[in-house]
Amino acid sequence: MRLCIPHFLTLAFVLLNVAAMSLPFSQMMKPDFVLVAVFYWAIFRPTLMPPVVTFGLGILVDVLAGVPAGFHALTYVTVHWIIRGQRRFLMGQPYLTVWLGYVFVCAAVSLLQWGVMAVLHLEIPAVLPMVLKTFTGIFVFPPLVLVLLLVHRLLPETKKAAFP
Amino acid sequence: MEPARVQAAQMFAPVMGSVSRPFQEIAAVAEDVAGVTNLRTEVAMLKQENARLREWYQAAMMLEAENKSLQELLNIRLDPRHSFVTARVVADSGNAYVHSLLVAAGIQDGIEKGQAVLSGDGLVGRIVEAGDDVARVLLLTDFNSRIPVMIEGSRQKAILTGTNDELPVLKYLPPDANVADGARVVTSGHGGLFPPGLPVGTVEQIEGGEYVVKVFANMDRVIYVRVVDRPVNPNLQSGIVRQ
Numbered sequence: 001m002r003l004c005i006p007h008f009l010t011l012a013f014v015l016l017n018v019a020a021m022s023l024p025f026s027q028m029m030k031p032d033f034v035l036v037a038v039f040y041w042a043i044f045r046p047t048l049m050p051p052v053v054t055f056g057l058g059i060l061v062d063v064l065a066g067v068p069a070g071f072h073a074l075t076y077v078t079v080h081w082i083i084r085g086q087r088r089f090l091m092g093q094p095y096l097t098v099w100l101g102y103v104f105v106c107a108a109v110s111l112l113q114w115g116v117m118a119v120l121h122l123e124i125p126a127v128l129p130m131v132l133k134t135f136t137g138i139f140v141f142p143p144l145v146l147v148l149l150l151v152h153r154l155l156p157e158t159k160k161a162a163f164p
Numbered sequence: 165m166e167p168a169r170v171q172a173a174q175m176f177a178p179v180m181g182s183v184s185r186p187f188q189e190i191a192a193v194a195e196d197v198a199g200v201t202n203l204r205t206e207v208a209m210l211k212q213e214n215a216r217l218r219e220w221y222q223a224a225m226m227l228e229a230e231n232k233s234l235q236e237l238l239n240i241r242l243d244p245r246h247s248f249v250t251a252r253v254v255a256d257s258g259n260a261y262v263h264s265l266l267v268a269a270g271i272q273d274g275i276e277k278g279q280a281v282l283s284g285d286g287l288v289g290r291i292v293e294a295g296d297d298v299a300r301v302l303l304l305t306d307f308n309s310r311i312p313v314m315i316e317g318s319r320q321k322a323i324l325t326g327t328n329d330e331l332p333v334l335k336y337l338p339p340d341a342n343v344a345d346g347a348r349v350v351t352s353g354h355g356g357l358f359p360p361g362l363p364v365g366t367v368e369q370i371e372g373g374e375y376v377v378k379v380f381a382n383m384d385r386v387i388y389v390r391v392v393d394r395p396v397n398p399n400l401q402s403g404i405v406r407q
Contacts, residue, residue, distance in 0.1 A: 018266075
């Protein structure tokens with residue numbers, strides 16, 4: 001049962017991703033909550049979110065958000081794949097380095113999605129929303145990681161505490 | 165892909181609605197609080213506006229009477245009145261690159277693909293997918309949005325094109341178009357999807373000579389939208405003189 005909690009949490013992140021917040025600039029600035037979960041589990045518990053699950057999660061976000069299918073799915077799988085390759089390095093790092101890693105991932109994802117949209121529409125999309133989204137994504141990382149960390153601690157056979 | 169999308173949206177709509185509700189409540193409270201802080205200035209502004217509107221009311225009453233008598237003289241057939249369906253927004257695209265909303269009303273409520281969607285202030289977009297009790301609205305700021313509009317006054321026609329930015333652009337305006345800054349933009353009704361005359365926004369010229377539209381509707385804050393019925397028969401809208 002406890003093993004299901006992270007999945008419910010990720011589902012909650014998916015819902016947060018698409019929930020109408022009706023706040024000023026919310027459409028433009030809303031961060032990608034699911035990306036944080038993908039990033040965190042790829043480092044600290046990759047078995048919990050294998051590539052297939054990550055892909056499925058991305059497709060669910062695509063379908064609910066009404067974006068071209070595969071837009072988030074491929075992003076998440078790529079992030080998962082790259083971060084999983086670097087997990088041995090990232091696991092031993094202090095919190096700030098991990099955050100810095102996320103800053104890099106978040107910026108790269110925004111740029112990638114912006115590029116995909118540019119190719120899809122054969123036009124240059126606005127830059128400001130991309131920049132804003134990246135910044136909110138970076139600043140939403142600490143609170144979300146705190147939640148993920150608490151859930152991580154609840155899991156059985158935790159091999160290593162996430163952060164010292 | 166579309167049926168799958170609609171099915172998934174339908175399945176998740178209730179829970180998305182519940183997740184959205186607290187945010188929307190907070191947004192409403194925040195707006196109220198912000199309103200309280202500048203209550204004084206707002207009252208002064210409203211008093212001024214009220215005085216102005218009273219004058220307009222008199223003018224409108226006079227014009228209405230005049231209009232009615234002229235209509236009777238001409239025996240004109242008027243545009244059919246539109247009916248609305250009001251729906252709550254349950255989700256948005258959550259993405260800076262796609263601008264859409266999911267509303268909690270669908271085919272069962274009489275909503276169809278292509279219908280115009282308004283907020284209290286003006287046009288928001290159009291229905292692009294409709295399920296039984298959920299529908300997706302493509303906002304007019306989205307890249308894929310193209311809406312035939314008309315500039316009031318000059319009656320110049322153009323296509324309002326989304327840019328994924330806050331300000332959609334007016335395209336296909338002739339180079340010699342005489343467009344005044346601040347002129348009102350309304351739907352032209354061409355193509356028969358939208359009723360003509362729905363308020364959209366005001367024109368602004370930006371650097372490079374391009375015209376953008378400052379839309380009346382605040383799409384980020386919208387909580388309830390109105391979906392407008394399609395015109396009964398667009399070909400009959402120009403008015404027919406009965407013999």
